[in-house]
Amino acid sequence: MxxxxxxxxxxxxxxxxxxxxxxxxxxxxxxxxxxTVIEGKFTPITLEKYNGKDHPKIFMAVKGKVFDVSQGASFYGPGGPYANFAGRDASRGLAKNSFELDCLTPIDQKIDTLQDLLAVEKESLDSWEEHFDTKYPVVGTLHENDAI
Ligand code: HEM
Structure with missing residues (x-):
């Protein structure tokens, strides 16, 4: 039984x-x-709305790649510790381990070339990129505002 x-x-x-x-x-x-919104090509201006407020999706650019980090809304969503990276090119902030606003290039300006970064900052940025590559889908690439 x-x-x-x-x-x-x-x-x-x-x-x-x-x-x-x-x-x-x-x-x-x-x-x-x-x-997942596949837009393919973004500019700093078109990327900005994907910040979890103006659009439910949260995208973040790292070294010219745009990641859909919506799954990490607790990090990047409104009120999250890294909300300032949402809809933005986060490269400099990640390289320098800083979420200070001066690490963000205003969206109407040219994309940060990151050329002045120290070797150690470049390495830090590369390891962040690897982290995001394994965790989040890539939805496109970042281009100059006047390039699209
Ligand atoms: C006060 C110091 C800090 C503490 C205590 C802290 C804490 C944490 C914790 C607990 C996580 C989650 C790790 C995980 O579950 O995978 C995390 C992730 C993260 N932190 Fe920090 N953090 C600090 C500073 C910073 C700074 C200065 C930055 C600026 C770049 C930063 C950027 C990030 C990013 C991008 C993630 C990854 C989120 C993801 O996987 O999408 N953190 N942090």
Whole structure:
């Protein structure tokens, strides 16, 4: 009797885990993709709205790559510790380990070339980039305001 109950429970658990892997909505995969806004090319001005306030998505640029960091809304969303990076090129701040506002280039100016960074700051920035590469999807690239 006990064996039968255990067997039934095991079968039910197996069935549940199998079913949860099956996508019951034929458009499920597409819906997931659509969840991420793929704009491809951004400028500092077009990127700015993706700050979790003006748009529900949160994007952040690092070394010319635009990441969708919406999953990290607790970091970058309104009121989060790194909210100032939302919708912005965060490269200099990440390189210098600083969220001071003077690390952010005004959005109507040329993109920061980062050329004056020290070797150690460049290394720090590269490791942040690796961190974001493994954690967040890339949704595009950052271009000068007058380039698009
Ligand atoms: C007061 C000192 C700081 C403390 C206590 C602190 C604490 C933390 C903690 C606990 C995490 C989460 C780690 C994880 O769960 O993966 C984190 C992530 C992070 N911190 Fe800080 N932090 C500090 C300063 C800074 C500064 C100065 C910057 C400026 C660049 C910074 C940028 C970040 C970023 C970008 C993340 C990654 C969020 C992500 O994975 O999307 N932190 N910090």
């Amino acid at each position: 006990l064996t039968t109950i255990i067997l039934v429970v095991v079968v039910l658990l197996l069935a549940r885990s199998l079913l949860s892997d099956v996508n019951l909505n034929p458009f499920g995969e597409k819906a997931k993709e659509d969840d």
